[in-house]
Amino acid sequence: MIVFDLQCDQGHAFEGWFDDxxxxxxxxxxxxxxxxxxxxxxxxxxxxAFAISKGRGQADHEKAAxxxxxxxxxxxxxxxxxxxxxxxxxxxxxHYGASEARNIRGVSTExxxxxxxxxxxxxxxxxxKPPEQPExxxxxx
Ligand SMILES: [Zn+2]
Numbered sequence: 001m002i003v004f005d006l007q008c009d010q011g012h013a014f015e016g017w018f019d020d021x022x023x024x025x026x027x028x029x030x031x032x033x034x035x036x037x038x039x040x041x042x043x044x045x046x047x048x049a050f051a052i053s054k055g056r057g058q059a060d061h062e063k064a065a066x067x068x069x070x071x072x073x074x075x076x077x078x079x080x081x082x083x084x085x086x087x088x089x090x091x092x093x094x095h096y097g098a099s100e101a102r103n104i105r106g107v108s109t110e111x112x113x114x115x116x117x118x119x120x121x122x123x124x125x126x127x128x129k130p131p132e133q134p135e136x137x138x139x140x141x
Pocket of ligand 1: 011012035036037038039040
């Protein structure tokens with residue numbers, strides 16, 4: 001199961017669980033996905049979902065990646081606070097210690113993604129498939 005961030009034509013954001021991207025597209029096409037707020041069947045997938053890990057980089061990423069393959073839903077429900085479109089701002093605040101260190105998840109634009117990478121913010125992308133971690137012995141300080 002994979003979680004996708006969805007949005008209806010009224011702008012309500014919500015999440016749905018699907019086997020994979022194809023399953024999501026099929027269900028949207030068949031109007032099996034409806035907005036929980038207004039019931040609209042005009043639903044689309046919103047851009048990338050991101051999660052930030054408060055831990056120490058790579059190790060946490062690997063742990064998360066493994067968990068992503070096992071029980072993504074539970075892992076995210078238990079460990080990540082949904083900050084929605086405020087993700088980039090919140091991730092930066094945590095990065096610079098202006099906000100409490102914690103796991104957050106949310107959505108972000110491509111521009112924000114680039115900005116976060118530039119700032120060295122430790123985050124990973126989920127929603128389409130678990131991140132593939134290259135074999136690397138690179139150590140972060
Ligand atoms: Zn709606």
